[in-house]
Amino acid sequence: MRGIVKKTFTPGKGEWKLAYDFFCPTSTGTIPPLVLLHGLLGNRKQNRHVAGILAHNLQTPVLVPDLTNHGDSFHRSAHSNELMSEDISNLLKTPAINPQYSRGYVMIGHSMGGKAAMFHALNHPNDVLGVASVDNVPYKNPRAADSEFARFDRFFSYVKQFLTNSTFSSLAEVDQKLKDIEPDKRFRQLLASNFKRNKVSKAIECKVPVDVLQQSLETLKILEVDGSLKYNGPLLIIRALKSPFVGEIDHEKVSDHFPNYSTSDINTGHWVITEDCPGFVTIIDEWIKNQKFGNHQQ
Missing domain, CATH: 3.40.50.1820 (Alpha/Beta hydrolase fold, catalytic domain)
Structure with a gap:
């Protein structure tokens, strides 16, 4: 600009x-x-x-x-x-x-x-x-927001169970896999933005501390x-x-x-x-x- x-x-x-x-x-x-x-x-x-x-x-x-x-x-x-x-x-x-x-x-x-x-x-x-x-x-x-926090929780659990040791060649593949737990495209794009390509192995990997953030969910409500x-x-x-x-x-x-x-x-x-x-x-x-x-x- x-x-x-x-x-x-x-x-x-x-x-x-x-x-x-x-x-x-x-x-x-x-x-x-x-x-x-x-x-x-x-x-x-x-x-x-x-x-x-x-x-x-x-x-x-x-x-x-x-x-x-x-x-x-x-x-x-x-x-x-x-x-x-x-x-x-x-x-x-x-x-x-x-x-x-x-x-x-x-x-x-x-x-x-x-x-x-x-x-x-x-x-x-x-x-x-x-x-x-x-x-x-x-x-x-409010309690009505609990379902939204649950979407983050599902993502964290899914990453730990299925995505941490998986090999992806592109973020598009990550997005495709995330359809298993998240139908909303806008939210999936947000989730997929937390992956990056490793400069050495070239593999796509999660770049945030999943366990730490998952454990913080309840405290972030207050x-x-x-x-x-x-x-x-x-x-x-x-x-x-x-x-x-x-x-x-x-x-x-x-x-x-x-x-x-x-x-x-x-x-x-x-x-x-x-x-x-x-x-x-x-x-x-x-x-x-x-x-x-x-x-x-x-």
């Missing part, structure tokens, strides 16, 4: 760092920089297109990392909102990022990334100027924070009307931690950005341009 410089970092083997793309306009305005976080089993590649649009529209840098245990980032032996927040903090302190982000930033997270963003805001309120959570809430997801923590900056909850992840918003539970919140509905399923990128961008553009971002100390 004209006027946008894209920088990419991929950690070397053994480096405990997050991979990221950084979209930097050649000239910037007054809007704070953005951090855009993907959901469970997603990665930064799926957010590159929308990140470039937001950077262009808002004339501000947009950082798009691969979260802990995802994409090209390093693997931990556990997975939680706390660990993702810790690794985001470390990334934002690096010399390549810090100068533009030292005065604070706006976090936008989809699904798992939404809960990670809200956790981060509650624990780093001096750094976060605003939060947008895309199809997630700052409390336990937001475990100190009950006294409040984030006074703006929170936007974007609710996908065709998704069970939010449902009827429990306004009391939201305001317990986020008294300055608003909501916006979008007529999509859970994969909001993929299903309606223009609609998502419009919501974010309007919300950000209507904010008076400041420092939000506890």
